[in-house]
Amino acid sequence: IINLCVNARDAMPEGGEISIRTELFAPDQAFLDQHPDAKQKPYVLLTVEDTGCGINEKILPRIFDPFFTTKEVGKGTGLGLAMVYGIVQNHEGFCTIASTPGRGTTVKIYLPGIDRDAEKPADSPSPSLSLADKTILIVDDEPMVVAMLKNHLESVGCKVLTAENGKVAVDMFQDNKDRIDLIILDINMPVMCGRDAYQHFIRIKPDIRVLVSTGYIMNEDTMEVLNMGAQGFLQKPYTMKDINARITEILSQDSAN
Numbered sequence: 658i659i660n661l662c663v664n665a666r667d668a669m670p671e672g673g674e675i676s677i678r679t680e681l682f683a684p685d686q687a688f689l690d691q692h693p694d695a696k697q698k699p700y701v702l703l704t705v706e707d708t709g710c711g712i713n714e715k716i717l718p719r720i721f722d723p724f725f726t727t728k729e730v731g732k733g734t735g736l737g738l739a740m741v742y743g744i745v746q747n748h749e750g751f752c753t754i755a756s757t758p759g760r761g762t763t764v765k766i767y768l769p770g771i772d773r774d775a776e777k778p779a780d781s782p783s784p785s786l787s788l789a790d791k792t793i794l795i796v797d798d799e800p801m802v803v804a805m806l807k808n809h810l811e812s813v814g815c816k817v818l819t820a821e822n823g824k825v826a827v828d829m830f831q832d833n834k835d836r837i838d839l840i841i842l843d844i845n846m847p848v849m850c851g852r853d854a855y856q857h858f859i860r861i862k863p864d865i866r867v868l869v870s871t872g873y874i875m876n877e878d879t880m881e882v883l884n885m886g887a888q889g890f891l892q893k894p895y896t897m898k899d900i901n902a903r904i905t906e907i908l909s910q911d912s913a914n
């Protein structure tokens with residue numbers, strides 16, 4: 658979305674209007690003809706539209722090509738739309754671009770919708786262990802991750818403490834070691850990283866349960882923490898279903914011991 662908006666901005670040096678819309682889209686015959694891989698299922702349609710200079714018909718077919726740019730050296734790499742295209746492809750979606758020179762450009766992204774009702778049965782079998790009344794310490798320097806995870810865990814009844822780096826987490830754990838059931842630990846953080854924090858945690862309470870969660874595929878620090886005894890690893894991004902499953906798994910190991 659940022660890539661598309663930056664393109665729209667660049668196309669409107671004198672100002673103009675960018676609009677971003679979302680809607681549900683039911684594929685019609687024309688769409689299915691145009692996109693043979695499309696399924697007859699609802700798509701979520703994201704439209705980014707601008708009132709900028711538009712795109713010359715001649716270059717329109719090359720617009721998604723990597724390194725295709727009309728911008729001066731240093732201004733554009735020509736990777737913006739290629740990235741958009743790649744991301745949309747990875748989600749089994751479709752991307753179209755329509756433009757009228759002098760009037761503006763419309764980019765449409767179709768992403769397959771998720772049928773929530775169809776997803777429900779998998780969600781509903783209640784886990785053998787309830788997460789309600791568990792106290793979980795979230796350690797992550799990314800406020801968005803913390804906010805989402807906290808929100809989710811509180812919605813299933815957990816009590817949640819949060820820390821924005823390893824140092825804050827160690828202090829907090831020192832003060833609350835008897836009531837914290839599990840720590841969800843990021844690895845790459847400022848001030849004190851997850852690996853160093855983990856060493857403090859196990860000194861304070863050797864049997865503390867720790868779920869390591871990072872955006873990086875198993876790096877050395879993550880391996881080290883797991884070798885030192887952390888109970889689980891979950892790579893970001895994860896779904897709330899994933900995190901529930903991992904937490905339940907780790908905490909039931911706990912009660913079995």
Ligand SMILES: Nc1ncnc2c1ncn2[C@@H]1O[C@H](COP(=O)(O)OP(=O)(O)OP(=O)(O)O)[C@@H](O)[C@H]1O
Nearest residue numbers: 664665668711726727728733734735736737738762
């Ligand atoms: N909304 C738009 N209006 C007019 N022209 C556009 C628009 N979006 C893309 N283009 C044209 O398509 C070309 C390729 O776009 P793309 O985003 O791939 O690369 P870029 O914007 O040139 O560079 P980068 O995104 O890597 O900084 C642009 O150079 C521009 O000519």
Ligand SMILES: [Mg+2]
Nearest residue numbers: 660664737738
């Ligand atoms: Mg761009």
